[in-house]
Amino acid sequence: MGDFVKYQALGNDYLLVDPRGGSTALGTEPTPEAVRLLCDRHHGVGADGLLLGPLEEPRPGTATPLRIFNADGSECGMSGNGLRMFALHLAARYVEEWRTGTPFTLRMPGGDAEVRITDITGGRVCVDMGRARFTGQGTGDGGPASTVVPLAGAGPGDGVTVTDLHLGVPHTVVFSEAIDGELVRRLGPALAWHPRHPQGTNVEFVRVHDDRTLDIAVWERAAGSVPASGGGACAAAAAAHAHGLTGPDVTVRMPGGETDVSVAPDGRISSTGTAQEVMTGVLSRSLLEELAQRGTVLKPSGRRGT
Known part of the structure; x- marks a missing residue:
């Protein structure tokens, strides 16, 4: 070695x-x-x-x-x-x-x-990522909350609706009907280092394809735009399931490829993918x-x- x-x-x-x-x-x-x-x-x-x-x-x-x-x-x-x-x-x-x-x-x-x-042989590994802890306003029961974040240049009303959660590291999930590189580059760094997150947050832009499939793009607080993120995929799946947008088992599609994510009845999240x-x-x-x-x-x- x-x-x-x-x-x-x-x-x-x-x-x-x-x-x-x-x-x-x-x-x-x-x-x-x-x-x-x-x-x-x-x-x-x-x-x-x-x-x-x-x-x-x-x-x-x-x-x-x-x-x-x-x-x-x-x-x-x-x-x-x-x-x-x-x-x-x-x-x-x-x-x-x-x-x-x-x-x-x-x-x-x-x-x-x-x-x-x-x-x-195929480098396929399943990882138990633990339970997501949702944060933000209106989460007294521990469930997800949607928060509108004021952000200049975000579009109509200059606000972005987000779901914040912690899964080993902080994540901010943004649901969108369409995802493109311009959206990620424009909103990613602004949300990742918004004053409400002084230590930064990883941002996942999510499009719900159907109740078993998500398309996401990730902007990490430390690395910027990345082709894939195992934690980001889990955060997106946890938020989508908690909001009732998908079932407990989903395939998360990213620019770099796909990973499978499951949310167990007790809330534990696991992901299976390759390295x-x-x-x-x-x-x-x-x-x-x-x-x-x-x-x-x-x-x-x-x-x-x-």
Whole structure:
């Protein structure tokens, strides 16, 4: 194994740095500057985020810890696609029985998530994302609320009707009869960093195709427009089901591809989709030196990239 492994899930890509199996260690507290450099598509390797782990030896019956970082260096509480990639990494390199459908648990600072590999060859993984917690006005019973957000340039009345929820990270769902790139670029950043969300929120633009199918486009607070998001798909499905627009099982179609989402009677949300290992890479000495200058200590590997 080299200094990192790169994975993608429907075009949503992450770098995985394995401090146990790799030749380069970020440590358990990488600086935001170091993460930003690695994820930078012009000056670093390039990715939507970074997976750091396993932080302890993976073993059956014990939750395996990891940390997830956004491309802007901030820590991420949950990533459906990221967990799929990490699950495949663990099964391929550490615990053989996880390749055949045995459930196992991944532990993040924000909580645990159970994962199950349903097709190791096709990279298909089911992730339990937990329960959605709806926020906003009029949610005394814990159900969804529609809030009109004043937003200059949004259109008639200059307001956007949204549903806010928390599913590991904050999400804002916007239902629309039509979705296009111009809408996402215009409203995405304005909603993601609206004053009502000082820490930012991920925004999902959703068109209900029928009671079993959703079309969505995602603007992430840290990465901008992305071709797919596992957490975004789950947030969209949770909001649509809570509003009575779909049944409990839906296919979510995104520019990067499809994922299946189920809402259980107890409210727990699971998503099943694919991930793929793209490459194993070696960092150049000059990049290692720059990372060290940005506040992280990396161990140089025996071989160096050019």
